[in-house]
Amino acid sequence: MSETGTRRGERAGPWTRLRNSGAVSGVAAAGALIVLFVVLSVVAPSFLTADNLFNLASQTSVKAVMAVGVTMVIITGGIDLSVGSVAALSGVVGVLLMAEHGLNPLLGILGGIAVGATAGLVNGLLVARVGLPPFIATLGMLSVARGVVLILTGAVAVFGAPDSFRLLGQGVLGPVPIPVLVIVLVAVIGHLVLTRTRLGRYAYVLGSNPEAARLSGVAVARHTASVYVLSGVFAGLGGMIAASRINSGQPNFGEGLELDVIAAVVIGGASLFGGRGTVLGSLIGAFLVAVIRNGAVQLGIGTFYQNVLIGVIIWVAVWWDGYRRGKFGARG
Amino acid sequence: MVEEPARHAEPTEVPRARLLRVSKRFPGVDAVTDVSLDVFAGEVHVLAGENGAGKSTLMKILAQVDAPTSGGIEIDGVPVAHRGPAHARRLGVSMVHQEFALAPDLTVAENLFLGHEPGRLGWIRRRVERARARRLLSRVGLDVRETRTVRTLSTAQQQRVEIAKALAVDTGLLVLDEPTASLTEQESAELFTVLRSLTATGTAVCYVSHRLDEIFTIGDRVTVLRDGSVVTTRPVGELDQAALVRSMVGRDVENLYPRVFREPGPVRLRVRGLERAEAVRGVDLSVRAGEILGLAGLIGAGRTELARAVFGAEPATAGRLTLDGRDLRVRSPREAMAAGIGYLTEDRKGDGLALQLGVDVNITLGAPPTRGGLIDLRAERDEAEHYRDRLGIRTPRVNSPVRLLSGGNQQKVVLARVLRTGAGVLFVDEPGRGMDVAAKSEMFRQLDELAAEGRAIVLISSYLPELMNMCDRVLVLRAGRVAGELDRVEFSERRLVALATGAGGGDE
Structure with a gap:
């Protein structure tokens, strides 16, 4: 009782917060990212050019935005497999709203995001109210959303959005592409939600010990569902960015995208068992995956090999995470 | 309790297990520093000390769950390399953990x-x-x-x-980490009988405990740890309680049960005909403002289930609640808390703590301080530091993950959260579990303070001295029903046990 009051170092720096929130392997990923940058700059001169880097960031924007939502879901101990399909649905509906119902681009984008939110709400209710395992609930949505896209479009791409819609995915503000600004905005919002709001706080608690959350008076169902809604919102935004970049709603967009997104989140230090993960880590994870793919293209390495490489990186990232935690294990 | 005084098993030449100048560092904490320890065949060697003194760490090193940072272990005189708990078991060293590994x-x-x-x-x-x-x-x-x-x-x-x-397994050394923490007196006594039968056949027992009386009941020798170092190792017979507490805490603890009895106020919570599946079968109770009502009973008598039903954790299947004169329906902990009923769980790891998250987060769990809709991190840290200092929570930092804390310190974190909620009616379920003497005394002082503020407190405990020293009244449950009620003046261990077990002479 006596000595503890005078312990040194009780003021926790940002580093401690970062470490406690599980972003350390995200930091490791950041290290890997920097090393990769340096190596690629040396071996492939075309890599370190403003054009290529902005191009890279724009390409990553869709996955990065979606990764922020998926990070929140994974922190609660859940998973969202439906983000790829939901993004496609959002993109198609958003473009249709503009092309066939004459909505202006801003409303079209919001419409697409609303579609994502709705899909997320269905996911959330299935998990939080019906009690389906997140894997099953979102696996179902993966199929349902894709099915709806195909029904709406007859499997044919939809065009006809006004030209100004391209700004979202292709526009620039000065030298900076707008998708990059969107990443920054989403990252800031996502970070604030996770670190400074009850929803974010409860996400960590739900992932760490849902029963403790319930006994502490946390509205478990509402907050769980909300996290899936947010994941849907970010998937919807990602879908709109993608639609803007290719200037159309593609019914096949995003097939398999959920795996890249989940990979990014996991490489970024989130734990699939819940309770750990950060927005910053997931963004780094997303960029690491993107840089590997981009760098591989610069070096003339084929897509098939890239897939192998990314799979190996997922193994290493998760192994490192477990190794680190085992080493610093609990004490009674 | 076991009646026979502590016997001194004659130490044989070679100790069953020996720790040689063992140290263990965790990130930010020196858990154990330069500890040497012998455990002989046929003896019960007790490790005593405050929460976070390093007892559990030391036992884990002994059972080879954790590797020491430096120092060595000998089993039956042979130095052994750290190769994990399975290896230790093959060498005849088995550990019963405080948290079960089933x-x-x-x-x-x-x-x-x-x-x-x-x-x-x-x-x-x-x-x-x-x-x-x-x-x-x-x-x-x-x-x-x-x-x-x-x-x-x-x-x-x-x-x-x-x-x-x-x-x-064929065990030569049994390591027990607070085995009586969740046992009733009766069950503890039975356990001691089991342990005595083991030491009689040459088994060595290494035993961690916070319960002073049982140290004297079961222990042959005691090693006192403070801040990770050995203060003393002596035969139990050479010490008395006061001396033991002094060496553990480093000073005198005046009053273990600092309760001030006052005239209770009006009834705050009344429970009538409460039922919960098979566990609680029609219980009536009432608690007054300023009162501490004890719930006694054997494990499985329905005490925890009663509390959890009132709290809405597992809602009651029948019965009526009246809070401050108003009828109340509780279908979830959320509703209970909104109405002003709090509950401190007995199972801190199962449903009390988010182990990966920080001490601060766990203290404010469910209701972090906010400003302008955002969590006020500064206020949260200040609150956490306040409770850390008040309860003496030993943690490297206020935002260190709770899993890094010792069991007793984790319990203090759960307690801090309940103290913070400000509920008018409080159910505290085995609140002292795993806490050291000083912390327990402080916790009881806090409960007394809460009662003085006019709150009504229901204290569930399997440790009769706690109930008898802290409570105005004790309700004894047996098989889900109220077996009897004793006023403070009527308290005696014999009567409480008789009511709890249904043995003759207990009916009032």
Whole structure:
């Protein structure tokens, strides 16, 4: 009782917060990212050019935005497999709203995001109210959303959005592409939600010990569902960015995208068992995956090999995470 | 309690186990520094000390769960390299952890022989396994079928399974980390009988405890730790309680149970005809402002279930609640808390703490301070520091993950959260579990303070001295019903035990 009051170092720096929130392997990923940058700059001169880097960031924007939502879901101990399909649905509906119902681009984008939110709400209710395992609930949505896209479009791409819609995915503000600004905005919002709001706080608690959350008076169902809604919102935004970049709603967009997104989140230090993960880590994870793919293209390495490489990186990232935690294990 | 005084097993030449200048560092904490320790065959060697003094760490090193940062271990005079708990078991060192390491979905029998199932070529001889399991269960006095799933057992029963599991191998040294923490007096006494029968056949027992009286009951020698170092190792007979507490805390603790009895106010909570499935069968109770009502009873008598039903954790199936004169329906903990009913869980790891998250987050869990809709991190840290200092929570930092804390300090974190909620009616379920003397005294002082503020407190405890010193009244439950009620002036261990067990003479 006596000595503890005078312990040194009780003021926790940002580093401690970062470490406690599980972003350390995200930091490791950041290290890997920097090393990769340096190596690629040396071996492939075309890599370190403003054009290529902005191009890279724009390409990553869709996955990065979606990764922020998926990070929140994974922190609660859940998973969202439906983000790829939901993004496609959002993109198609958003473009249709503009092309066939004459909505202006801003409303079209919001419409697409609303579609994502709705899909997320269905996911959330299935998990939080019906009690389906997140894997099953979102696996179902993966199929349902894709099915709806195909029904709406007859499997044919939809065009006809006004030209100004391209700004979202292709526009620039000065030298900076707008998708990059969107990443920054989403990252800031996502970070604030996770670190400074009850929803974010409860996400960590739900992932760490849902029963403790319930006994502490946390509205478990509402907050769980909300996290899936947010994941849907970010998937919807990602879908709109993608639609803007290719200037159309593609019914096949995003097939398999959920795996890249989940990979990014996991490489970024989130734990699939819940309770750990950060927005910053997931963004780094997303960029690491993107840089590997981009760098591989610069070096003339084929897509098939890239897939192998990314799979190996997922193994290493998760192994490192477990190794680190085992080493610093609990004490009674 | 066991009646015979502590016996001194004659130490043989070579200790069963010996720690040589062992140190253990965790990130940010020196858990144990330069500790040497001998445990001889036939003795019960008690480790005593405050929460975070390093007792559990030391035992884990002894059982080779954790590797020491420096120093060595000898078993039967032979130095052993750290190769994990399985290796330690092969050398005859078994540990019963404070937190159980059972597979909840397997049966009792399967758990007992996990890793060394009888049989060959991977084929398990289940009949043999079950027969041996029954023998082991009877050795630890546990009357449950060996085919039960561990998940369906109570905390106390699971602990017995743990002890039986340690006995399942040929054990020369049994390491017990607070085995009586969730046992009633009766069950503790039975356990001591089991332990005595083991030491009589030459087994060494290394025993961590916070309960002073049991140190004197069961211990032959005691080693006191403070801040990770050995203060003293002596035969128990050379010490008295005051001297022991002084060496543990480093100063005198004036009053273990600082309760000031006052005239209670109006009834705050009234419960009528409360039922919860099979566990609670029509319980009436009322608690007044400023009163501490004790709930006594054997494990499984329905005390925890009663509290959880009132709190809405597992809502009642029948019954009426009146809070401050108003009828109340509680269907979830959320509703209970909104109405001003709080509950401190007995199972801190299961449903009390988010272990990966920080001490601060766990203290404010469910209701972090906010400003302008955002969590006010500064206010949160200040609150956490306040409770850390008030309860003496030993943690490297206020935002260190709770899993890094010792068991007793984790318990203080749960307590801090409940103290913080400001509920008018408080159910505290085994709040002192795993806490050291000083912290317990402080906790009881806090409960008394809360009562003085006009709150109504229901204290569930299996430790009768706690109930008898802290409570205005005690309600004794047996098999889900109220077996009797005693006023402070009527308290005696004999009467409480008689009511709890239904043995003759207990009816008032």
